[in-house]
Each structure stands twice: as C-alpha cells, then as structure tokens.
Amino acid sequence: MCYSLKVLPEKIIRPTVVVDLKKVKENILSIINKATHSNTSVRLHCKTHQSKEISNLIxxxxxxxxxxxxxxxxxQFAEYGWKDICIAFPVNILEIDAINALASRVKLYLIVDHSDVVTFLDQNLSHDIQVWIDIDAGYGRTGVLVSDNREIVHLAKQIDHSEKMNLAGILTHSGxxxxxxxxxxxxxxxxxVFETLxxxxxxxxxxxxxxQLSVGDTPIASTLTHFEGIxxxxxxxxxxxxxxxxxxxxCHHSQIAISLACPIVSKYRKRLELLVHAGGVHFSKDAIETETGKLYGRCMALSDGRWITPHMDVIRLCQExxxxxxxxxxxxRFNIGDTLYIHPVHACMVMNLFKSVSQDRVVYLS
Structure with missing residues (x-):
C-alpha cells in the first residue's frame, strides 16, 4: 500500500520494508537526465524492486x-504492461517454450555467450528475438572473454545469419x-573496460x-557525468x-530509498545492544566488512533519511x-515496542525476500 510520510502506519508489528517513492523518482530522473544529454537509452533493471508500484512509476x-x-x-513485467524486455541472464535452453510464449507478446532481448545456445535458438525459436552477446570484461561471471575476438565475431556472424535472431550488439556488466x-x-x-569494449x-x-554497446551497473551509471559512446x-x-x-x-546515504522497519523486542544494557525482530530471512546475510567487523544494516531517521549519529549498526544476525x-x-532513548528504520546492505536481496514472505509487508511512501 502507498502512504504519505505523515500517515505511515504507526503500529508496524512485524519486519516491514518501507520504500520512499519520492527518492526512487529522484534517483531515476538523475540518470535519465544524464542519458538524454548523451543520446543514450535507459533500460532500467527491475530485479532490484520487482514491484508493480515502482514499475508504474518508471x-x-x-x-x-x-x-x-x-x-x-x-x-511478471509483461503482465504489468511492458512491451520491450531484456532478460539479462544467459539463456536457459530448458525454458524455450516460455521464451517462445514471451516473444509472441513482447519485443524480447536475450543474452548469449556460447555457440551451442545460438544453434539451439536458431532451431527452436518460433518468433523473432533480439540478441546481445555477453562480454566478460573482467568480472569473471558470465560472457565471452573480451580478448577472444575470434569467438565474439563467430557468435556475431552466427546470430546475424539466423532468420529468427537479430544481433543487437555487445553487452557487459562490470560487477x-x-x-x-x-x-x-x-x-x-x-x-x-570502456576502452577494451x-x-x-x-x-x-x-x-x-x-x-551497439549496452552497459549495466549502478556504480558506473551513478558516477559517470555523461554516457558518451554508450x-x-x-x-x-x-x-x-x-x-x-x-x-x-x-550515492549519498540520504538517497537510499529503502529501509526495514524493525520492532525492538528487547534491550541489553551491559552489552549496549538492542534486539530487533529482523534477521537473515529479512536482511539476507550480505554484509559489509569494516575494521570493527561485519555490518548488516545501519539505523536511519525516517524524517530525513540520514544515518543516526553516533551510528547504530546491525552487527549480528540470526534467522529472525x-x-x-x-x-x-x-x-x-529507545524502548521495547519502538520501531527502528534500518538501511539494508543489499536492497535487491531484501525486496526479493519480502516478495517471497509477504508483499503486503512492503509499504510505499508517496
């Protein structure tokens, strides 16, 4: 459900994700403005939010x-009305029936990095699709090595000669x-990476x-002042x-648009610690390594989105x-029954976890 900051439900009784749609919009518009000046198209990745509300916003x-x-x-996003979708994960040939069904409804982009997959698609596609060649420019996750020019050209020609596949260009993720x-x-x-590509x-x-060149990662998109050549x-x-x-x-931490509302359920004066109802099943176990140990989240003030000082950090997680x-x-200053609002380490994991738990425990601030 969508609330204004002034009418956010006071009685949050369980771990709940809070998303500030105003900040979401500001974050996205900042990228669009840079892209427009560089004549670069924006294809936002929706795996982070997986949300109909944010889908409608963008x-x-x-x-x-x-x-x-x-x-x-x-x-899911085709059901939300999207007609131009790229699946930025190497093709799983076992899903060919679902791929064909999708390609009959939307302009579908797939990514490939192996000639056997291209051959399979050529023989089994029922509808035209667009194809990016996935390039490994140093991350070592997926893709043809950027130095393997022979294989890249071979794949490109394979795709180009297909009746059902149209070559879009090369794609990379600088993880x-x-x-x-x-x-x-x-x-x-x-x-x-850019010079090599x-x-x-x-x-x-x-x-x-x-x-054509498609680049996908938030650090690069956020820090570049322009996208010339992309x-x-x-x-x-x-x-x-x-x-x-x-x-x-x-980003600055005040730009973070997601927090977890976590009820305080106990306090331990000798340890100077608070116990909140929110564990690994809510935050995930992704952590930031610091000089003093692992960090799983940091408390913020809901009024301005800034971190409380001195910092109040989530330093340990169990399941709940x-x-x-x-x-x-x-x-x-904090009592049992109060709610802490905590910025997570990894927004994508949190949104995915809450999609699995209960979508009604994600609230949106307008």
Missing amino acids: MNIGITKITVSSVEMAE ETYACRGKEDILKLHQG KSVQSILKNEGLAY DEIRPGNLALYDMTQSFIGS HGIVSVQPEQFD
Whole structure:
C-alpha cells in the first residue's frame, strides 16, 4: 500500500520494508537526465524492486524498456504492461517454450555467450528475438572473454545469419565496481573496460555487424557525468540504492530509498545492544566488512533519511534476530515496542525476500 510520510502506519508489528517513492523518482530522473544529454537509452533493471508500484512509476516517467534477470520475472513485467524486455541472464535452453510464449507478446532481448545456445535458438525459436552477446570484461561471471575476438565475431556472424535472431550488439556488466571504494576507483575501472569494449566494437563494425554497446551497473551509471559512446545503460540498484552503494561511492546515504522497519523486542544494557525482530530471512546475510567487523544494516531517521549519529549498526544476525549496537547515551532513548528504520546492505536481496514472505509487508511512501 502507498502512504504519505505523515500517515505511515504507526503500529508496524512485524519486519516491514518501507520504500520512499519520492527518492526512487529522484534517483531515476538523475540518470535519465544524464542519458538524454548523451543520446543514450535507459533500460532500467527491475530485479532490484520487482514491484508493480515502482514499475508504474518508471512507466509514467516515460521509460519504455526494462531489464529483468529471469524468464519468470519477464512474464511478471509483461503482465504489468511492458512491451520491450531484456532478460539479462544467459539463456536457459530448458525454458524455450516460455521464451517462445514471451516473444509472441513482447519485443524480447536475450543474452548469449556460447555457440551451442545460438544453434539451439536458431532451431527452436518460433518468433523473432533480439540478441546481445555477453562480454566478460573482467568480472569473471558470465560472457565471452573480451580478448577472444575470434569467438565474439563467430557468435556475431552466427546470430546475424539466423532468420529468427537479430544481433543487437555487445553487452557487459562490470560487477568489479562493487569492490571499489570511491568515485575515482569506479571511474578508473570503467575507463579501462570502456576502452577494451570500444576495440571490440571496431572489430564488429569492420565485419559489417551490429556493434551497439549496452552497459549495466549502478556504480558506473551513478558516477559517470555523461554516457558518451554508450548506446544503452541498464542500472537497477540505483532506483533504491543501499548501504553497499553508499560505501562504494555511488550515492549519498540520504538517497537510499529503502529501509526495514524493525520492532525492538528487547534491550541489553551491559552489552549496549538492542534486539530487533529482523534477521537473515529479512536482511539476507550480505554484509559489509569494516575494521570493527561485519555490518548488516545501519539505523536511519525516517524524517530525513540520514544515518543516526553516533551510528547504530546491525552487527549480528540470526534467522529472525538482529542485534543493534548503540552508544551509552543512546540506550535509554529507545524502548521495547519502538520501531527502528534500518538501511539494508543489499536492497535487491531484501525486496526479493519480502516478495517471497509477504508483499503486503512492503509499504510505499508517496
């Protein structure tokens, strides 16, 4: 349900996700403005939010195409009215019937990195699709090695000769940026990746093949001042941001649009700790390594979205338990039955977990 800040339900009795739609809109518009000046198209990744409310918001802003991470998610967003969808996960050939059904309803983009998959698609597709070649520019997760020009050209020609597949170009995800700390690190990494990808584009261009470039990660999309030379960007986390993005340098923590409302259920004065009802099944076990240990979340003030100071951090998680450390002067400010609002480390995981638990425990602030 959607609430204004002034009428947010006072009695949240269980762990609940709170999403600030005003911040979501501001985060997305900042990227659109940069992309417009560079003549770069925006294909937002929806795996972070998986939300009909945010889907409607970005559609109303004027975005016409999206990215998802699975065939199942593509089906979900097709039901929401999207007609141009990229599944940014290597094709699972066992889902060919579902892929064909989707391709009959929407303009469908798939990504491939193996010639056997291209052969299978050529033999089994019932409808035309668009295809990106997935390039591994250093992350080591999926894709053809960026240095393997022969294989990239081979795949491109294979796709280009197909009656059912149209080559879109090359696509990459620079997941290495998640190990960066600061904008300078992100921009330096991007420059190296970008120069390498431009050389691949030149090879495809010389072969008379499609060579558009699609780049997808929030740190790069957030820190670049322009997108010259990039045809498409596919950031996802930037809609909500999270603590990881703040620590990387992608955003200021006041831009984080998601928090977990967590009831305080006990207090431990000798340990200077509070117990909240919210554990690994709500936050996930993703953590940020700091000099003092692992960090699973940080308390914020709902009024302005800024971190409470001194910081009140989630330092331990069990399945349903979250342990929040406090300073001596803070301990008596919070009572059993109060609610803490906590920025998570990884927004994508939290939204996915709550989609599985109960969608009515995600509230939206207008």
